[in-house]
Amino acid sequence: AGGGGVGGLADEFQFIHQELTGDSSVMARIDAARLGAGGAVGVMLRESTAPGARHFSTFVANVTAGLRYSFQRREAAGNLPKPPKNTTDAAAPPGAWVRIQRRGREFTGSWSENGVAWTDILKVSLDLPPTLLGGIAASSRVGLGSYLDMDAVVCDITVEGALPPP
Numbered sequence: 001a002g003g004g005g006v007g008g009l010a011d012e013f014q015f016i017h018q019e020l021t022g023d024s025s026v027m028a029r030i031d032a033a034r035l036g037a038g039g040a041v042g043v044m045l046r047e048s049t050a051p052g053a054r055h056f057s058t059f060v061a062n063v064t065a066g067l068r069y070s071f072q073r074r075e076a077a078g079n080l081p082k083p084p085k086n087t088t089d090a091a092a093p094p095g096a097w098v099r100i101q102r103r104g105r106e107f108t109g110s111w112s113e114n115g116v117a118w119t120d121i122l123k124v125s126l127d128l129p130p131t132l133l134g135g136i137a138a139s140s141r142v143g144l145g146s147y148l149d150m151d152a153v154v155c156d157i158t159v160e161g162a163l164p165p166p
Helices: none
Strands: 014-035 040-046 055-063 066-074 085-090 096-103 106-112 119-125 131-139 150-162
Touching: 014 040, 014 055, 040 066, 040 096, 040 150, 055 096, 055 106, 066 096, 066 106, 066 119, 085 106, 085 119, 131 150
Parallel strands: none
Antiparallel strands: 014 096, 014 131, 014 150, 040 055, 040 131, 055 066, 066 085, 096 106, 106 119
């Protein structure tokens, strides 16, 4: 999962996704994570696969203080993302659950130790199209062409709002 992450004007990361419509959410348990400095793995709702698309994400991220839950977002396409909102609580795989949720125009990033009781990191209201891409995102925060500096196990993935198959 190479790439410079979702912190610049042009995102570089790996994203396994599907189309979601209306109220939707993606939830997953991070069972294991070996992340280099700045590396992240988690869940994302995104307007498109364009490098500067608007998005909302909840990650387990390797920040200065160690593994933390991080809510990250880009509210205007082609602009820099807002500064991440990192928790003071340590993210401790295998009990590190992350969720990104859309209810109307409200997007909420949250975390849990058990997948049942959730703690919100941040809620943001923004008008986005009814159909978004939702899924698992990961980045080593290492530039393209470099060796990867991460590995993670993501499991217990739950997706709400998926479009029915054709």
